Amino acid sequence: MNDPLHAHSPEALREELTGFPESTIQAMVELKSNPSPGAIEESVLRILEFYLPSGSETQIVGTAAETRLREDLGIDSLTFAEAAFKLEELFAIRIEHSELVDLETVGSLRQFIESRIAS
Amino acid sequence: MSHRVGITGLGFCTSIGTGIKAVTDSLINLRSGIRRVNLVPGIEVPVKVAGVVDGFDVGSTNPLAWTFPDGIEFDRTLLRSIPPHGVYALVAVREALDNAGLSDAEIRDGDTGLHTASSGSAMMTHHHLARLEETDWQRANPNGIVSSIAGTLNFNLAAHLGIRGNNCGFVSACASGSHALGHAFDEIALGRQKRMIVVAGEDCNAHSVLPFDGMRALSTDSDPAKASRPFDVGRNGFVAAGGSVAMILEADPSTEPVAWLGGWGQAADGHSIAAPHPEGEGLTRAMNRAIHSAGLCSQNVDYVNAHATSTIAGDKAEALALQNVFGNTDPGPQISSTKGLSGHGLSLSGLLEAAICALAINQSIIPGNANLTNPDPATTGLRLPTKTSSAAVRVALNNSSGFGGSNVCHVLSSPATG
Numbered sequence: 450m451n452d453p454l455h456a457h458s459p460e461a462l463r464e465e466l467t468g469f470p471e472s473t474i475q476a477m478v479e480l481k482s483n484p485s486p487g488a489i490e491e492s493v494l495r496i497l498e499f500y501l502p503s504g505s506e507t508q509i510v511g512t513a514a515e516t517r518l519r520e521d522l523g524i525d526s527l528t529f530a531e532a533a534f535k536l537e538e539l540f541a542i543r544i545e546h547s548e549l550v551d552l553e554t555v556g557s558l559r560q561f562i563e564s565r566i567a568s
Numbered sequence: 569m570s571h572r573v574g575i576t577g578l579g580f581c582t583s584i585g586t587g588i589k590a591v592t593d594s595l596i597n598l599r600s601g602i603r604r605v606n607l608v609p610g611i612e613v614p615v616k617v618a619g620v621v622d623g624f625d626v627g628s629t630n631p632l633a634w635t636f637p638d639g640i641e642f643d644r645t646l647l648r649s650i651p652p653h654g655v656y657a658l659v660a661v662r663e664a665l666d667n668a669g670l671s672d673a674e675i676r677d678g679d680t681g682l683h684t685a686s687s688g689s690a691m692m693t694h695h696h697l698a699r700l701e702e703t704d705w706q707r708a709n710p711n712g713i714v715s716s717i718a719g720t721l722n723f724n725l726a727a728h729l730g731i732r733g734n735n736c737g738f739v740s741a742c743a744s745g746s747h748a749l750g751h752a753f754d755e756i757a758l759g760r761q762k763r764m765i766v767v768a769g770e771d772c773n774a775h776s777v778l779p780f781d782g783m784r785a786l787s788t789d790s791d792p793a794k795a796s797r798p799f800d801v802g803r804n805g806f807v808a809a810g811g812s813v814a815m816i817l818e819a820d821p822s823t824e825p826v827a828w829l830g831g832w833g834q835a836a837d838g839h840s841i842a843a844p845h846p847e848g849e850g851l852t853r854a855m856n857r858a859i860h861s862a863g864l865c866s867q868n869v870d871y872v873n874a875h876a877t878s879t880i881a882g883d884k885a886e887a888l889a890l891q892n893v894f895g896n897t898d899p900g901p902q903i904s905s906t907k908g909l910s911g912h913g914l915s916l917s918g919l920l921e922a923a924i925c926a927l928a929i930n931q932s933i934i935p936g937n938a939n940l941t942n943p944d945p946a947t948t949g950l951r952l953p954t955k956t957s958s959a960a961v962r963v964a965l966n967n968s969s970g971f972g973g974s975n976v977c978h979v980l981s982s983p984a985t986g
Contacts, residue, residue: 467630503644531710
């Protein structure tokens with residue numbers, strides 16, 4: 450598998466993730482040397498957790514596939530766009546608006562990561 | 569039906585202090601907020617001084633990298649969409665709401681409106697557009713617009729506070745804060761809103777300051793103690809400042825306000841994009857309109873907070889306008905520009921100085937003209953104290969002027985005037 454974070458040195462990754470929890474930053478740095486599909490999925494979900502409403506104790510990692518991102522987790526449209534922009538920056542991909550609209554549940558999010566980032 | 573407009577809350581996050589007490593102390597002791605700054609690390613630039621807010625490091629384009637003084641913190645979701653001056657505004661508005669005692673229910677009831685003044689954040693605009701261009705115009709930060717354009721303060725503060733009344737931003741360069749306040753007065757006087765929150769703010773960084781150097785408008789003095797010297801013959805340009813001020817207005821308050829806002833007036837020069845009318849023609853009319861709007865005459869004014877920014881043309885034009893309005897009064901009001909202490913806060917300045925007028929009334933002080941050692945001959949006959957003194961201030965006039973010849977003035981009066 451190719452390095453999914455090829456555009457970023459570990460230092461650039463840290464810069465890009467300033468303000469994120471250290472555990473998330475560390476997971477992303479380790480992902481560069483060990484880009485297994487499982488590690489990619491977990492790292493992406495950790496990044497998305499950062500965008501949950503303040504005070505939320507929810508962990509997307511381990512959440513049931515049918516959990517709805519907007520209704521159950523409270524992710525609004527601007528937050529969704531913000532998280533998508535961060536993934537675009539980190540993984541050098543382009544996420545189309547239509548793809549965002551189709552992401553309704555944690556399960557569809559996992560499928561998206563698998564097909565668009567981890568593949 | 570017309571309502572009286574009381575100023576019931578003030579909040580400051582400025583170069584001359586964060587909080588009412590710190591700002592009052594700075595005015596009394598002429599403690600300057602102007603510092604030596606390094607606007608572009610590693611590069612020598614012509615501008616060496618600015619009015620900065622102590623304790624805040626908001627130089628990064630990533631809000632998550634910003635640091636604040638002890639005891640001040642912000643929710644991450646609040647920071648993601650604000651410009652650097654947004655944090656100053658949040659600090660100022662918290663203080664103002666706190667000392668006005670407005671409840672969340674009142675703020676959200678539809679009878680509370682919000683007026684803001686800010687020129688936006690050139691630093692954030694530059695960053696987001698540069699990043700967009702780097703990605704061949706493919707990848708735009710979704711918070712890029714709301715964190716940078718003029719209007720950023722009203723977008724963010726209205727959502728954060730839950731404002732359901734009037735929500736509007738004002739852009740008239742250095743008269744913006746004064747327009748925001750003047751039109752807030754109208755909202756209450758005309759019965760459209762019961763309460764108005766008025767907030768003005770500006771960044772202070774290379775992007776917000778250095779473009780003015782191209783206009784030769786900035787002082788290139790490197791001595792913070794001399795660079796801003798309004799009305800002095802040696803003045804050579806203004807010193808830019810950032811920060812924020814908030815003010816709460818209420819209709820017919822049941823408890824004694826800090827001061828009354830008695831009226832306001834505006835008039836434009838019809839003369840130049842940037843230069844003032846050389847005889848201060850528009851400012852003369854704006855002052856007269858404000859005084860008339862408050863039902864007073866020039867003889868009633870005890871104190872004038874001048875706009876004077878320390879530019880050669882602007883201070884002279886204002887001195888002539890003050891001669892026009894007060895030349896026949898005896899002894900005439902005491903007049904000071906507090907920009908010798910604070911620097912020039914651009915969109916922020918009009919509201920900062922209206923708030924200083926409210927403090928002058930509330931604390932019975934006449935702020936002095938810092939750094940004024942050799943007054944311009946155009947000021948002959950005007951009373952320009954160089955030290956702050958204790959004196960009852962019944963009526964204060966606040967002047968401001970902006971690009972395009974906008975002139976806006978407010979009249980504030982003491983609760984003791986009834």
